[in-house]
Amino acid sequence: MSKTHLFDLDGKIAFVSGASRGIGEAIAHLLAQQGAHVIVSSRKLDGCQQVAEAIIAAGGKATAVACHIGEIEQIQQVFAGIREQFGRLDILVNNAATNPQFCNVLDTDLGAFQKTVDVNIRGYFFMSVEAGKLMREHGGGSIINVASINGVSPGLFQGIYSVTKAAVINMTKVFAKECAPFGIRCNALLPGLTDTKFASALVKNDAILTAALQQIPLKRVADPSEMAGAVLYLASEASSYTTGTALNVDGGFLS
Numbered sequence: 547m548s549k550t551h552l553f554d555l556d557g558k559i560a561f562v563s564g565a566s567r568g569i570g571e572a573i574a575h576l577l578a579q580q581g582a583h584v585i586v587s588s589r590k591l592d593g594c595q596q597v598a599e600a601i602i603a604a605g606g607k608a609t610a611v612a613c614h615i616g617e618i619e620q621i622q623q624v625f626a627g628i629r630e631q632f633g634r635l636d637i638l639v640n641n642a643a644t645n646p647q648f649c650n651v652l653d654t655d656l657g658a659f660q661k662t663v664d665v666n667i668r669g670y671f672f673m674s675v676e677a678g679k680l681m682r683e684h685g686g687g688s689i690i691n692v693a694s695i696n697g698v699s700p701g702l703f704q705g706i707y708s709v710t711k712a713a714v715i716n717m718t719k720v721f722a723k724e725c726a727p728f729g730i731r732c733n734a735l736l737p738g739l740t741d742t743k744f745a746s747a748l749v750k751n752d753a754i755l756t757a758a759l760q761q762i763p764l765k766r767v768a769d770p771s772e773m774a775g776a777v778l779y780l781a782s783e784a785s786s787y788t789t790g791t792a793l794n795v796d797g798g799f800l801s
């Protein structure tokens with residue numbers, strides 16, 4: 547009996563935003579391990595280069611590219627570069643997001659509101675538009691949006707961030723419906739509390755962590771690597787009949 551090739555990504559080109567650390571880095575490593583050429587991206591090129599070098603040292607294929615997804619011109623430039631260098635894109639993982647202000651919703655700062663919307667909504671949207679156009683030319687692809695459990699159950703003092711994550715879940719359905727005729731699938735991953743720099747204010751505070759763990763049936767925080775398997779499923783042929791879904795990887799938090 548031979549092993550399944552359902553999870554193979556040989557010959558695929560994958561773009562992962564926010565891949566210089568945390569969940570994005572774990573995703574980049576697993577997609578590369580399964581055979582994809584991974585375009586490792588974030589705002590700062592040096593962090594991406596380190597991840598790309600580690601992938602290459604492990605025998606994989608990777609390229610580092612800087613892109614601030616809150617800047618439309620940078621998104622357009624990066625996709626012009628992908629067209630020139632690769633001529634195609636098979637997998638987009640929209641993972642980079644921002645959450646600049648923890649406060650009561652009534653204290654939301656206009657600048658923080660705008661930044662969160664620009665990165666988490668406009669960034670994901672136009673990354674998907676550019677990727678979708680390229681995927682359409684080549685018969686399809688898979689877009690994976692890293693949303694959050696906060697998109698379903700808002701996190702305390704994370705108001706506008708939670709609103710943008712709810713928008714990402716809806717955006718996932720929009721792209722799933724309208725891009726299905728082009729062979730493009732679009733799904734969302736909803737991580738629970740995961741041990742990264744992003745969540746350090748929560749994970750490193752004993753009182754907050756203890757309260758959070760009470761709401762998580764598995765009674766622990768996730769490791770970033772525990773998000774990557776779900777993304778591999780959504781990126782690969784294993785999920786060929788799955789589109790428009792939101793996959794909770796949250797230790798049971800939303801159950």
Ligand SMILES: NC(=O)c1ccc[n+]([C@@H]2O[C@H](COP(=O)([O-])OP(=O)(O)OC[C@H]3O[C@@H](n4cnc5c(N)ncnc54)[C@H](OP(=O)(O)O)[C@@H]3O)[C@@H](O)[C@H]2O)c1
Nearest residue numbers: 564566568569588589590615642643694739740742744745
């Ligand atoms: N950690 C959690 O508990 C948790 C829970 C639910 C959902 N999530 C979601 O998971 C995703 C990844 O979070 P994480 O915890 O892995 O965060 P992280 O460890 O802080 O990593 C964030 C990554 O995004 C990049 N980045 C930040 N702003 C960017 C921008 N405007 N444009 C491009 N890249 C940008 C960062 O690199 P640069 O600084 O070089 O740009 C870095 O590579 C996010 O969508 C987050 O909302 C996380």
